Amino acid sequence: MKRKKKAKRKKGLSFVFCALVYLFLFLPISVIVANSFNATTTKPYMSWKGFTFDWYIKLWENSSLVDAFGTTMIIAIVSTLLATVIGTLGAIGMYRYKFKGKALIDGLLYIPVVIPEIVLGISLLTIFAKINIPRGMLTLILAHVTFCIPFVIFNVRARLSGYDNSIEEASMDLGANRLVTFFEITLPVLAPGILGGALLAFTLSIDDVIISYFVYGQTKTYPLKVMESVKSGVAPDVNALSTLVLIGTILFVVLTQGDLFKKNR
Secondary structure (H helix, E strand, O other): OHHHHHHHHHHHHHHHHHHHHHHHHHHHHHHHHHHHOEOOOOOOOOOOOOEOOHHHHHHOOOHHHHHHHHHHHHHHHHHHHHHHHHHHHHHHHHHHOOOOOHHHHHHHOOHHHHOOHHHHHHHHHHHHHHOOOOOOHHHHHHHHHHHHHHHHHHHHHHHHOOOOOHHHHHHHHOOOOHHHHHHHHHHHHHHHHHHHHHHHHHHHHHHOOHHHHHHOOOOOOHHHHHHHHHOOOOOHHHHHHHHHHHHHHHHHHHHHOHHHHHHOO
């Protein structure tokens, strides 16, 4: 009886602990979603005045916000593609070849990850000013590629840690050249690591505020636009767009992880 009571007590405490953790994680998100349907027009939009879809309609009238989000998506897509290609080739090169200074380069890859973002932002701003690159879309893309590359390298290199070179040798023994072997054998094996690195780079690019602040010029991204609006209270149309982004993220996770959910049933 005592063991059963202890087991029930532990189960109850575990449930309470998990509930508090999930409440802490998802309460801010639920507030954003709720306020996107809030009919109130008085700031800071925390008092509930009724349910409405008006903010989703008015969202498209806010051209500056929509344009900022479109700019963010363009920067994220371009920087993710560049960072994924460079990071994948860098990870493969670091894995296959031995050369002087390899350990030093390997250690330096962690600097963009652990360095405070404000330091990296100031550094990039100084470089762009020295070589006379006007701040705007180009500097934003270059900055995002810079801090995204290490994350791609780490993901691909983790995949390479269990890689069996014998399958490439078998491919070439059967008549395939190095290029065919790379695209038909190496790339499919590394695909999960490459995809993981690309998704992480895409997320980091969309989310970045501090580094973008130093190099944006006149090209405002969605996070910068939201940060600007926070000074007077987050507007409901910002909540509406954030909710749409959240729904898109959830749909993407469900589509990509659908098989995993089925296996855990």
